[in-house]
Amino acid sequence: MKVEGQAWNLDVGHDTVENVIQQTLVPSGTAAAELLELELADPVSSTGPRRVEPFGPPPAGFRPAQAPAYTPARPPAPPQGPPPQVAPPQVAPPQPPPAQATPVPTPHLVPGSAGERRLQAAVGSEQRAQRFYRDQVLDRLNEMMIEFIGRMDMAFVASADSGGECDASLRAGPAGFIRVLDPYTLAYPEYRGNGVMASLGNISENPHVGILMVDFVQDLIGLHVNGKAKVVEDADLRAEHSGxxxxxxxxxTPERWVVVAVEEAYIHCRKHIPRLMPIARDRPWGTDDTRRKGGDYFAAKGMPRPWNPVEEPPALSGGLPLPGGDAPSEGGR
Known part of the structure; x- marks a missing residue:
């Protein structure tokens, strides 16, 4: 059959054209008045396919057959006689507890941070970084690192509080003032005069520290040691380490020590390390010049700041030492 030049596919296994057309028209959701009866009618019940895709529109003037009136079915009458016996629920027998799984050891974390690796990928230095991690980064101190630490007379210590606010400080002393307790542990002293306790305060909130020791005189090389730190009183550490x-x-004179559990130890290359020449230092212990003693070298005293805008009282005459016999600390925080 053709309608307005369009062929219709009637090979659907039905005996009448009316059945085919009823299955072809699918509710559109925006029915016109003449299609309202179809969209409200019951679905067509048939053993054939539920939908046939036509090659053209349905015949002009087609109107589907009137759907039968809907009559709700009555619920079945309840059965007569005694109620059926309900079997008691089956209780499963107790099962033996599952065997304990063998704990899987936690793998060591790879060196570096996620930020490092993102930037390595961005600039194309991944292979060079992987070679450095593989060849130069240790999780402990080897013999040459221990010897290097034993002749260092200063170190730079980086720390941060729980909010990420950072401090970098210098620690110095006679060669060997940083003590290697074992290949996985080192300690450095906190001397009298450090009253601000910025680094120690950071460690009390966030144990992660980074230490950089540099040989500016002989080998022009540096050593990084990263790890987790704790603060130990001098007497307590001596009770464990008599040496x-x-x-x-x-x-x-040490009042306390910072003990660091080593997590990473690696080289700092010599490319940009300047060569310095040590000379004897003349400490102006007896001077009254506050600037020479380092107490207010940058003339910050008396300047307004957000946390203390009120003008501070003038310094004691002659830059006298602070109560307790100590001059203002010339060390780091």
Missing amino acids: LPTDFDRGR
Whole structure:
């Protein structure tokens, strides 16, 4: 059959054209008045396919057959006689507890941070970085690192509080003032005079520290040691490690120690390390010049700041030492 030049596919296994057309028209959701009866009618019940895709529109003037009136079915009558016996629920027998799984050891974390690896990928230095991690980064101190630390007379210590606010400070002393307790542990002293406790305060909130030791004189090389730190009183550490030094220069008596569990140890290359020449230092212990003693070298005293806008009282005459006999700390925080 053709309608307005369009062929219709009637090979659907039905005996009448009316059945085919009823299955072809699918409710559109925007029915016109003449299609309202179809869209409200019951679905067509048939053993054939539910939908046939036509090659053209249905015949002009077609109107589907009237759907039968809907009559709700009555619920079945309840059965007569005694109620059926309900079997008691089956209780499963208790099962033996599952065997304990063998704990899987936690793998060591790879060196570096996620930020490092993202930037390595961005600039194309992944292979070079992987070679450095593989060849130069250790999780402990080897013999040459221990010897290097034993002749260092200063170190730079980086720390941060729980909010990520950072401090970098210098620690110095006679060669060997940083003590290697074992290949996985080192300690450095906190001398009298450090009253601000910025680094120690950071460690009390966030144990992660980074230490950089540099040989500016002989080999022009540096050593990084990263790890987790804790603060230990001098007497407590001596009770565990009797080999700690007992003869100290003036002003270098340890009050407490920072003990660091080593997590990473690696080289700092010599490319940009300047060569320095050590000379004897003349400490102006007896001077009254506050600037020479380092107490207010940058003339910050008396300047307004957000946390203390009120003008501070003038300094004591002659830059006298602070109560307790100590001059203003010339060390780091």
